[in-house]
Amino acid sequence: MGEDCTEIAVEVRELTRTFGVRKALDRVSFDLPKGAFLSIFGPNGAGKTTLVHVLTTLTAPSSGTATICGLDVVEGAVELRSRIGLISHNPLLYPDLSALENLEFFADMYGVQDAADRVRELLVAVELDHRRLDLVRTFSRGMLQRLSIARALLHHPDVLFLDEPYSGLDPHAMEIFDSLIAQIREDHTFVMISHDLSKGLELCSHALILARGKVVLSEARSEIDEERFVATYRSTVGTGVS
Amino acid sequence: MSTAAEKPRSLSWRQFRAILRKDIVMELRTKEMVTSMGIYALLTMVVYQVALSQASEAFDPREIASGLLWLAFIFTSMLGLNRSLVHEKDQGCLEALLLSPVDRPVIFFAKAIGNLVFLGIVEMLTIPIFAFLFLQGSGYAGDWWMIPLVLAAGSLGIAGVGTLLATMSVNTKGKDFVLAVLMVPLMYPLLLAAVSATTTAVLGGADATTPFWQAMALIAGYDGIMLVASYGLYEFVVGA
Amino acid sequence: MKQLKIALVLLLIGGVLTTVAFFMAFFTAEVQRFGTVKLDEPVTYQNEAGETITSAFPFQIVTQETTAAPSAEASGAASVDTTGTASAETTVAAPQFEYGKPWFSQKIFYFHVPVAEASFLVLLLSAYFGIRFLTTRRKEYDTKSRIAMETALVFVVLTMITGVLWTKASWNQWWDWEPRLTTYFIMMLLMVAYFVLRNSSEDEERRAVYAGAFAVIAAIDAPISFFITRLLPSNHPVVFKSGMATSNLLPFIVAQIGMLMIGYAIYVVRMHEERMRERLEVVKDALED
Structure with missing residues (x-):
């Protein structure tokens, strides 16, 4: 097997995904240490799903690189797939x-x-x-x-992707879901897409806001000033490509 | 940590069997594809009866029998192909398949073989019924293995190319219609050769062997080229 | 704009060449008597002057209802029906070259065949861009593939129209499920299917991938159709079996070049339009920011 997930679980550099003139992702860069929980926020069409598709090898990037546990999403795709898991709303x-x-x-x-x-x-x-x-x-x-x-x-898997896992869950189911996630929280790195600000911020150790394919804000949870964060998020809503 | 310690080849084989088994288990449970295809085939027979109702006494049904049969197969096959891919699409399961460390061709072969099996079952049900309804009293001139051979070769082409096309059409508006529009013209050469081979097998005659093998060679050529093309294109299509 | 000018010049030259070829076909070219080609062996026959001629173009002998038949009997010929070329051994004594209509129907050949060939070339071009798109995922190749397919469709429709006209003139029926005609019919359906597929996929990139894949498989299927129908008995003239006279070849080549120029011009004009549209979208996007 390839490299172990020691320090950096996810490394994204200048990741760009274009089709024609549309830029789904525009020079996205961030690092995620092992064991971290990243919440990705952003309005519809901001590129969240595209980002997760690229990281889960379902879509190839147009330029830039992304690695998970040292495995490139293009060259190491097959091996990488056995290191990641996806929990979707589907x-x-x-x-x-x-x-x-x-x-x-x-x-x-x-x-x-x-x-x-x-x-x-x-x-x-x-x-x-x-x-x-x-x-x-x-x-x-x-x-x-x-x-x-x-x-x-x-x-x-080393890295778990959560794609809007809460949509359609009733409060009771949400609780069970949360407790299950809490059980496996220690051994895994998480990347979650969410619309739900409070839920996302509650779980995460890192947060990222995407708008129109660009990273608007990327901070560790400890540095986040919640009011400013919410204001930034609000300002991005409505800029999404319909 | 890793569990993918198995050798790639044996893993691919395991994945292939898993997909095929899953399709068969699901079909045995719901019987969705075979019943819908079977009933559709029966309905086609009724329509044939109407179409042939004004034919004269002297008319030899064997001359058009193979054409009618292949027509039934091509249309019922589309029904089955569409269903087989709708299963994958329904709950986003295809995405889950693509997320697993599976080579895309494995998915192609497993789905195509599954479709081939279901198509084969429907053919085996349809032919006796067709013969019972339309061909009573008519003789069969060829060797017994000729018809199964044409059927196998023809169905292989339908299942292979059809799997590629259904993978595309399942993601479009108006799935069934798009599949028919894509499939019929692409299948034209195969159908032509298959009907020709089946007819020579049915009618027989002293010099039937040469045209039979000629048509079989054409089917084999079509299968060879189109299956390689479908296999090559599948990786692009399934991930889109 | 420069490209557009080139395209217009090409269109002009192509048009002139095609017209020239058209006139050449009428005034300088020999009349070729293409008939049915069910035979591999040349047919031996005698012309009016009594010379024995061996030709790779077996005649379809049109017996005119009232006038031709008696004269055929009078000259002691075996009665020959319109499908009388079925046997390779046929030796027609003093055949009556009394074609029901002037041989002008043959002139369509200088239009029909170049268009048919051009349509096939453009289809291959579309498939080539389809492959380029699938491997690079650059939208411009998808656009090129689509435009090429549009051009191919125009040519295939032209082929069909000229083909049907010719069928009517020569075989006295509008349509015949003759293999080669059928092949072109199938090709037209494939191209229609290509656009149906495009229009029914919603996601822009998925649409491009599907279209590229289908262009490739259609371009593979078309020659198979061609090949398979060739191996079955056919009534369609095969032109290049024994070559053409120079006076015929010349207008043919001129027409072919003209047609390719027109094809390329259509392609360039449409590409130009698409580029403008894309630029417009960039501007729109920029304005939104």
Whole structure:
């Protein structure tokens, strides 16, 4: 395997993503130390999703570089994919398979060894072991989200991406979700996209505001003056490309 | 930390089997594709009956039988192809697949083979029904293996190119329509050769062997070239 | 603006060349009697003067309903129907070259074939830009690929129109599911499908990727269609089997060059328009900031 995630988990340098005259990302640069929790804020069309797509190797950058755990998102793409996990607002699970089958399927895709044990262990951890044989289409939104955490953790990723994980969750499900994240908070680096300022700021150790593809603000949580931060965020809303 | 210690080849094989197994398990559970394709094929038979209802007594149905059959296959296949990709698209599962350390061609082959299997099942159901309804009393002149051979070669082309096209059309407005618009003209040479081969097999005759193999060679050529092209283009298309 | 001027000059020259070729076709070119080509063997026949001629262009002998038939009998010829070229051994004694209409229908050849060839070249160009786009992901290649496909579509439609006119004049029917005609019909459908695909994808980049991939696979499919239909029996004239007379080749080449110039001019003009549009968008974006 490649380099270990020792110091810097995510390193982004002058990352630009253009198509024609549209600049989805415009010279984005930032570093994220290992174990950090980065919240990315910004209005719709600010480039948040594009940034996560580039970091998760789904989209290639037009110029600039990005590395995760020392692996380049272009050259080391295949290896990098086994080091990251994604929890999205979409469950990314097959509704016509049972919880167990879903996890077994993704364990195969990631080449997880001793898959049966690992799957069982995670099902217990997200408290879905009793429903493991039920079809995923019968699950509630909160259960889906828990199962998708299990899916994302199957292959022991170093970096977890959260794409609006709270949308559609009721307060109770949110609580469970938060407690699960808190359990794995120590061992992973997080990158989260969020609309929800208070939620995002509560969890994060670093925050970043994107607007029109550019980094407007990038600070560690400790340096953030909340009032100024909120004002900056507000000023970006409405500048988004519709 | 890492779990991807397996050799890349055996991992790809494991991923291939996983995707194929998942598609088959889901199909066995919902029976969505095979039932919808099967019913569609039956409906086509009814329409054929209407179309042929005014034909004269002397008319030999064997002359157009293979054409009608392939027409049924091409349209039912589109139904199945579309469904098979809609499954992936529904909950963003395709994104999850692309996020895993899988080589894109593995996805292509697994989906194409899955589609081939389902298409094969529908063909095996359709042919006896078609023969029962339209070809009673007509003889079959060729060797027994000729029809399965044409079917296998033709379906391979449909499944391969169709998987590429369905991956595109599933992301467009009006999925089914776009798939039909893309697929029919691209399939034209294959259909022409397949109908020609099937007809020679059905009608037989003393000098049927040469045109049969000629048509088979054309199908093989089409399959070879178009599958390589689809395989090459899939990586771009699936990630878009 | 410079490019636009070049395009207009090309359009002018191309137009003049095509017109010149057109006149040459009428006044200097020999009449070639293209007929059906079901045969690989040349046909031997005797012309009116009684000379024995071996030709790679077997005639489609048009028996005129009332006048031609008796004279054919009178000269002791075997009765030949319109499909009488089916056998390679046919030896037609004193055939009647009484074509129902003046042989002008053949003149369309100088327009039809160059357009058909140009359409195919432009399709290949589109596929080439499609590949360039897929590997570089630069939008300009997508635009080029699309414009090339537009030009190809224009040419294919022209081919179809001229082809149908010719079919009517020579075979006395507007349309025949003759393999080569069908191939062009399929090509036209492929190009229409290309634009359907473009119009139904919403995301700009995804649309470009799909279009590029489809342009490539369409350009691969078209020659396969061509090839497969060639291997099946066909009624379409095959021109270059035995070459052409110089007086015919000359207008043909002139027309071909003219047509390619016109094609390129269309392409350049459309590209220019697209560039202007893109520049407009940059300006709009800048104003928004």
